[in-house]
Amino acid sequence: MMRIIIIGAGVIGTAIARELSRYEIDIVLLEKTADVANGTSKANSGIIHAGYNADFDTLKGKLNVKSNPVFDKLCADLKVPFKRIGSYVVGFNEQDLKELKKKKENGEKNGLDDLEIIGQKQLISQEPNINKKAKYALYAPGAAIISPYELTIAYANNAVINGVQLLLNTEVNDLISDDGQIKGVKTNQGEIKGDFVINAAGLYSDKIARMAEDNFKIKPRKGEYHLFDKEYGDLVNHILFPMPTKKSKGILVLPTVHGNILIGPNANTIDDKDDLSTTSKGLNKVLNGAKRLIPEIPEKGVITSFSGLRAALSSEDFHIDFSENLVGLINIIGIQSPGLSSAPAISDMVVEMFKNYSLRENYELQLKKDFKEKNSKLPHYYEYEDKGKLDDWQKIVEKHEDYGEIICRCEHVSRGEIIDAINAPVPAQTIDAIKRRTRASSGRCQAGFCGPRILQILADQLNIDPLEVSKKGSGSQILRARSKQLILEKIKEDKRAGDQ
Amino acid sequence: MTKHKMVVVGAGPAGLAAALEASKNGIDDIIILERDKYLGGILPQCIHNGFGLEYFGEELTGPEYADRFMRDIDQAGIEVLTETMVLNINQDKLITALNKTKGVLKIKAETIILAMGCRERTRENIQIPGDRPAGILSAGTAQRYTNIEGFIPGKEVMILGSGDIGLIMARRMKLEGADVKAVLEIMPFSSGLVRNKVQCLDDFDIPLKLQHTITRIEGKKRLKRVEISKVDKDFNPIKGTQKWINCDTLLLSVGLIPENELSKAMNLKLHPATGGVYVNENRETELKGVYACGNVLHVHDLVDWVSEEAEIAGRSAAEYLNKNQEKRDLPIKITPNKNLTYTVPQKIEYKFKDKKFIKIYLRVEKPMENVKIVFSHNEKSMLSYDKKIVMPGEMVTVNLPVALIKKNMEEIKLSIVEKVGEKNGRT
Secondary structure (H helix, E strand, C coil): CCEEEEECCCHHHHHHHHHHCCECCEEEEECCCCCCCCCHHHCCCCEECCCCCCCCCCHHHHHHHHHHHHHHHHHHHHCCCEECCCEEEEECCHHHHHHHHHHHHHHHHCCCCCCEEEEHHHHHHHCCCCCCCCCEEEEECCCEEECHHHHHHHHHHHHHHCCCEEECCCCEEEEEEECCEEEEEEECCEEEECCEEEECCHHHHHHHHHHCCCCCCCEEEEEEEEEECHHHCCCCCCEEECCCCCCCCCCEEEECCCCCEEEECCCEECCCCCCCCECHHHHHHHHHHHHHHCCCCCHHHEEEEEEEEEEECCCCCCEEEECCCCECEEEEECCCCCHHHHHHHHHHHHHHHHHHHHHHCCCCCCECCCCCCCCCCCCCHHHHHHCCCHHHHHHHHHHCHHHHCEEECCCCEEHHHHHHHHCCCCCCCCHHHHHHHHCCCCCCCCCCCCHHHHHHHHHHHHCCCHHHCECCCCCCECCCEECCHHHHHHHHHHHHHHHC | CEEEEEEEECCCHHHHHHHHHHHHCCCCCEEEECCCCCCCCCHHHCCCEEECCCCCCCCEEHHHHHHHHHHHHHHCCCEEECCCEEEEECCCCEEEEEECCCEEEEEEEEEEEECCCEEECCHHHHCCCECCCECEEEHHHHHHHHHHHCEECCCEEEEECCCHHHHHHHHHHHHCCCEEEEEEECCCCCCCCHHHHHHHHHHHCCCEEECEEEEEEECCCECCEEEEEEECCCCCECCCCCEEEECCEEEECCCEEECCHHHHHCCCCECCCCCCECCECCCECCCCCEEECHHHCCCCCCHHHHHHHHHHHHHHHHHHHCCCCCEEEEEEEEEECCCEEEEECCEEEECCCCCCEEEEEEEECCCEEEEEEEEEECCEEEEEEEEEEECCCCCEEEEEEHHHCCCCCCEEEEEEEECHHHHCCCC
């Protein structure tokens, strides 16, 4: 059987893995970190854009518009939190109004027929906390919010259920080729043979491409964010954009699918692809930017601040094409915003490209008969609580008592949910991985209470020493020693020094 | 649904003392709901001494202090449900909780004692920029790892904040063989108890750097180093004073926040200075029959005061159940005035009966020496107490004799003034 190697388990890599797993082929998905969704896919605005922004003659414009309507069914199948709440681009003066009209026209060219420009009165009635100087807004009912890492994890789970082999902590160091034809990859875990390679390595997709002498240069663009306590969840009801600039859609204010408020991002081009640090300058800029839309931003309500990197090419468009130098390699590069919004269309496009390739190679692709379209729904207490269905939760506890023990007090996450995450098709093996799947430790106390408890559950379930449990993979262990270990070592050392 | 005369939320020192006191006052249908496996709240992980000097007149460790109450709870036959998380309380005193054996519990209470304690402020609350590596944790979480779980979170330790837990953990980590590099405090004075500063830092040669804070965190996987800066009087970092210090662990002791999510669910308003609900002298909240005490009401620095306050709540709840209370015609507001951040209680609502004093807990804004604490009504001084030293890290308690409270009073103001005039012999 033909084997496909996909490099990178972000939203693009996992989406492609899932869509290809519909066919009778052998698929290996490689991820260099300890979890899927660990790069750009975990730290972005979490928006499915309506599609009025990018020009239709760009690839990203086409793919965004194509993808947007797909999400309702996709998220229902994969059990991903998703809400089509609509967005406003907010204008303050006549010049802005002109720009909004241009955006609307562009959107209509892209095929959107539900865009609307509204006035101050209507805007305030929809968003009572908006800056009272705001005069106009472009309303796009099709814009939606999603949890970007949960979408990625769900794609990955579905891919694994459908036979994809996911290898975590596996970093590609080189490509193997023979006479211009790809033959596999060299990784830190050894060589993996393959007939077709898909480079979906996000920020590092240029590095992988260069292994095939395809020359690209990703310029990471950092965006910083603040996340607010759920207490302020009703501050805004829609996604609020300021007037965009050429490089960025500006600093937005939006609710998240879990009921928090998110503000950000700023946009700074940097060199270091691992630099996820926040800066006081950047965070202030985000706060001040958000205040232009919502003057009463509750500064004290910040529960976490983080940054994410967009994998931008200087063309500012996506690049999705076969390698110029190696047969059997597709490069997917420059997937910045609206990359998340375009993921379904990108995966469809790549599947089509692969189909054409296999036709040329005289390889007949067969659809799997037993492909599982849907993920099973794991129970989350907070969902039952929100819907007032505690009687149903009672039945779940009666089936297994672990669902009756709350481990995360802020987000109300039970032991059972954490164990489910550890034992899922894509296993959660770190504290951060648990957070992304269950929300445990993502609340206002930021693991103060549940940290030690989650650590113990991970150690028990994975059957490892608590000293090995990490925040985000090797090198980020939480604990350093057993009690008395340091002092005993010191005594021994002193004794040795004394003996000499 | 089950019904109880009294439900106590939380089995820390406040919950235990309140339940015991209610039991002593004849209430026989009490249930305590506790989310942890064991009773005592934070006390079991506080293995240092210094507890009980005020309440028991002897020095105990945290576990010993808790043990005394646990035995009494046991003897009094008070029902306790551990590993039971209260998830919601509504205004009709209907409690929703969850545990392993019974699942979703619905409990209708006649009285509720809120004793949920507090949580620690986080890195995010004070917004230190930089990387987000492993190795940054609150001092209390580090204390739990060290004293309960048996693990040391780090070898080279920096501590931000000179709150009591930070000071205690500085010594604890040092005793475990870690290199404790310094304790930083943004204020010009330590925010913990004086005795903790002496016994935990001075005695172990751990430097306390006042007017310093952390301005950047570095380390992709595990913490590598922190940048510290001196701050000016408005707490802004002073340019040019930055210094990098290598460490693998940063413990945060930057304040405690009363854990009032359940109070908010009941629509109780929070006091901006205490972070707790508003209460009268009985520690009764704005909802009749609902009481709050301990660190959920305001953060105490000594557990002894928590026990004492919880007894007021427990006793008052018993009086409420026994219908043995009578309201004053007019409530009296207690208002913190000059140099004070807050008082507890915020008002007096009931007739005194056999009470001789109303005890007022208060906190000062800044350290002061040779001061007078003055009670006044209509700008006229009613009574004053002399104090040699007051500081924000140490709660002050003063008694207001009920004999001084007149029927028509509507507001009593409290302030702290320096005895400057007296020192100069001008009065």
